[in-house]
Amino acid sequence: MFAPPAKPGPKSAPAKDRARARVVELRRQGLSVYEISSRLRAEATPLNRTGVGQILAEEGFGRLLRGPAPTASTSPATAGRDTRLPRASVIDLAAFPARADTSLAGLLLMIPDLVALDLPALVAATRAALAKHYLDDESLSVSEIAWLLGYREVSSLTHAFKRWTGRTPRQFRALEVAPA
Numbered sequence: 259m260f261a262p263p264a265k266p267g268p269k270s271a272p273a274k275d276r277a278r279a280r281v282v283e284l285r286r287q288g289l290s291v292y293e294i295s296s297r298l299r300a301e302a303t304p305l306n307r308t309g310v311g312q313i314l315a316e317e318g319f320g321r322l323l324r325g326p327a328p329t330a331s332t333s334p335a336t337a338g339r340d341t342r343l344p345r346a347s348v349i350d351l352a353a354f355p356a357r358a359d360t361s362l363a364g365l366l367l368m369i370p371d372l373v374a375l376d377l378p379a380l381v382a383a384t385r386a387a388l389a390k391h392y393l394d395d396e397s398l399s400v401s402e403i404a405w406l407l408g409y410r411e412v413s414s415l416t417h418a419f420k421r422w423t424g425r426t427p428r429q430f431r432a433l434e435v436a437p438a
Contacts, residue, residue, distance in 0.1 A: 274313055277305045281313045386422040389415070393431045400427045 277298055284294045291314065295307045305313075314320075385407050392403040404415035419427045 271309075273303075273305060274309050277303050277309075278313055278317075281305070281310055282317055282319075285314060285317075285319050382418075382422070385418065389419055389422075389427065390430070390434075393427055393434070396431070400431075403427065 280298065280301075280303065281294055284297055289297065291307050291310045294310045295305060298305045298310070389403060389407060392398050392406060393400075398406075400415065401412050404410075404412045407415060409415045409418070416426050419425070419430065423430060425433070
């Protein structure tokens, strides 16, 4: 009545039972789950890492997580070269000078100003100024001005210009540019 429900599936695992003694023996030699699984495969008693881990858990062993040994690069770009990186060394900051002179160090002072820039607003203001300048030149059509400012369509320039000035480019040209 209060017994836990039985797990579905087979109630015996003959492969695990056959390998149990060998798994315990190899673990006592200090081998990891991965190494034990590899050794069993070589001995023609294949048992995957999950099965090895279950046996070790049932026998009260903790898991040692070691992966396979690192292999050399198989990339054709690195053929014949040792691609293993050297071990990182500890950096001794006391060995560095207290002050380092550089001609570019002043640029670091500009970083807060650069971060504070509102680039979209700067682009819009530049486009507005250029649009007014180009509209003063009557030899340029509105479609050419739209192209010069990077708009794909005249309607995009018209909407943007109306947002900036409250008038369309044609109205601006008619009111602002004095007839020659």
